[in-house]
Amino acid sequence: MGVVSGQDAGVEELLPLPAATFHILMALAEDDRHGYGMIQDVAARTDGALKLSAGTLYRSIQRMLEQGLIVETRERPAPEEDDERRRYYRITTFGAAVARAEARRLTQLVRLARASGFAPGKA
């Protein structure tokens, strides 16, 4: 669309990430995936606790594309795995940086929670 260029926006401006966005970034950490693949990956990763709905998924994808967190990739996977009707997405460097920053933020948060005795583990 080119209406909003997310690349200009700093990493910090996007934090905290919506849960769905963070999960999608994690799903794309290793492999390019299509939408349905992301839903399956997220479900598997969370032992079925989080099932992204189609609407939430594609709304997130649209926003992440605009923010520059992911791109649609033209490279297709190996023919036997390829589903021609589907679009594949890949995490960008910026997307990876944002995901790392979010992970850092959450880690710090958990550390603070431990200090106040809300979470198990060493302070």
Add this chain to the structure above:
Amino acid sequence: MMALYRALLRLYPASFRAEYGEEMCSIFAGRRRDATGLFPTLGLWLAALEDIAVNAVRVHGDILRQDLAFIARTLRRSRGFALTAVAVAALGIGATTAAFSITDHVLFRPLPFAKPDRLVRLWQNQGGYGHTELSPANYRDWKRMSRSFEEMGAFGGQAYNLAGDGEPERVEGRWLTGEVFRILGVRPALGRVFGPEADAPDAPATIVLGYGLWQARFGGEASVLGRQVLVDGAPHVVIGVMPASFHFPNRDVQLWIAKTFVDADFADRTDTYVYGVARLNRDISLEQARAEMRLVAAQLERAFPNENARTSATVDRLRDELSPEARLLPLALLGAAACVLLIACTNLTHLLLARAMVRRKELAVRAALGAGRERLMRQLLTESLVLALVGGALGVLIAASAAPVLARLVPHSLPIAEAPPMDLRVLAFALVLTAGTGIAFGVLPASRAGHAGVSGLQEGARGGVGGRRERARSTLVVAEVTASVVLLVCCGLLLRALWRVQSVDPGFSANGVLTLRTALPQPRYASTATRAQFYARVLSEVRALPGVSDAAYVSGLPMVMRGGIWGLVVPGEAQEPGAQPPASARFVTPGFFATLGIPLRSGRDFRDSDTREAPFVAVVSESLAERHWPGQDPIGRRFRFGGADRTVVGVVGDIRVRGLERTSEPQVYLAHQQVADSSIIGYTPKDLAFRASGPPLDLLPSVRSIIHRADPQQPISDVRLLSDIVEGETAPRRIQVRVLAAFAAVAFFLAAIGLHGVLSFAVTSRAPEIGVRIALGARSADILSMVLREALQMAAVGLGLGLLLAYIAGRGMEALLAGVRPADAATFLAATGLSALMTLAGSLLPAVRAVHVNPVDVMRLE
């Protein structure tokens, strides 16, 4: 099943659907295959419904946010455009909202009473005389004999002297029977209202205060309840205070007095002074009530063939107590506002079209970058809605600030507040109007841009103007010219009507005359001699003030008291029974004619010796003398008037008793001392008038102390210059003209801008053609006439249509025109001249620019 899912996906924006719809369908299809059995399938559908409902709203929100951010950026870049568009929208929406608020207030909004659609007024209808008040006896019998009403009540009276607790003052008030407050169903703000106990003959006299009077005179203190005050000299107890929103029967009334009819009131069935009000039974229609009342009146006519001769009954809704003029004005205003709005919308369309042309390349680039046509249109439409919303907010402010002026257009006869309220109802109207405006002026440019977006890059960069497109623009200009001509003509017609009314000679000379009222209360001043003493003392002292040339008392000032019409009998004249020629009767002190500057044509003025012991005399107006004694000397003629035989001793000029715009009955003046003791208050002079050589208001403090010395308990009210009273006659007209002139000026201005916009756009886009013509040897005059011809063509079509529509509009508002013909030639000529001027003004700059097109520059750009 998939068809249903696809249908639901339509809730998403088209751009989103185009991008992801297929994949969403395939995900849903996959999940449906997995879900077997009734409950899993049901669960799947529920989840899908929730998903779509929630996310469709969010995706729309995302796009809206993006569009708004983008629009904010682009509008910041083109501030001039944004300001112009907002100002034009504000004018259009403001004018229409203001007009709506007053039309709604006067004509449509339910009255502020319980179940107001069932409230009715009752009138006697005497053959030939139209609506009149009821006599107490007829009221009592109507109430007893009718079945159509839940309850029927009566009210009447005028103004009362309020004393005790501070300065005595004259307060507009009404007496009411106990039923009236119940019929209206409004609860008091404080205390209670009159109940059935008020109808008991030995009940203590009670009053209810209006909110304004309570605040002004009693400081808004709750302790006012139970306090005793003097109303026309008699003690009354305050039992309640009505809320500020309560007005009955009109907004000037601030005091209600409990009234109980006694047997003596029912004695004279022809003495009509009671107003009837009632609440219809739940299942009775207005027509049924009317039919029943006609029957009741017919029965009473048979029972009292003399008193009730040709007397029928009329039932009207309380809401409909409006003259045709009062009904017409708000509608005319709404029409004018619609014209302004139409012009504003067409102007905005021009603005956006021109801007879309300028942005053609940008839009084309964005389309090429993948923004779909729908997405571009949506953004442009959002832009026009944003402009309309900002303009609408400003417009509401304009409408709110116009409220004090508009309030003066609200007729007095309705029980409603003066100022139209600016509440949710009006705001909702403004919002709908704003959205409508935004869409109306945004759709055409947006759809154009949508097409342009696709083809913009293929065409030549400057882009020519297609014939069809130009025709659409010309149509817009024609519409603008038409609307502004209609407004100009209507405004001109009203202005002519105002001039005509203003030039009417009232028959007296108002300048330098101050009037004030000292209504002497009964029974203190029941005897004529006591009143005469008061008048004599006050008048002699006022006449002695420096600069005062004349002073007099009269029972009713012209244009203030319009009634007081009696029938007269001239001996020897053939007359139908019950159809005596009417004349307005006024009791005056000597010196009245000199004070008001009414010329004495022959005979003499009254003298102090014209008492009850002397022969009864009268001074009549010229028209009366001419009618009854044509070609003869009226002095010494006798006629019967007001229950006594009178001799004409003087003839004076006629005056406009009923006002500048109505024909008045001939006048009969009677001597103030030739009145029986204890006669009703309307017979006694109450208005003091004096003529001074300097500013008469400077003498007011001296006059006040003169009256205070004569009677310390006597309130003074209605201090007014006679010239203000005469000017008050044309005040509504002046406001009408001012408001319509404001609308016409806005329309005129906007139409000129519109013409200018279209022509300069045409010149810009035809610059190459003009350049070629110049290069081929066309002279400046040829180019000038080419542009002007185009302007004149549009203006001529608009003018023709406008004059035609204006004539139709003028016919519609003939009631407001005071006899000026709707086809008034001068007005139509003036409007034609003005629109010619507007055409020239609008086309001047573009024409000059066309002449200065440099063929070399144009060619190079091509």
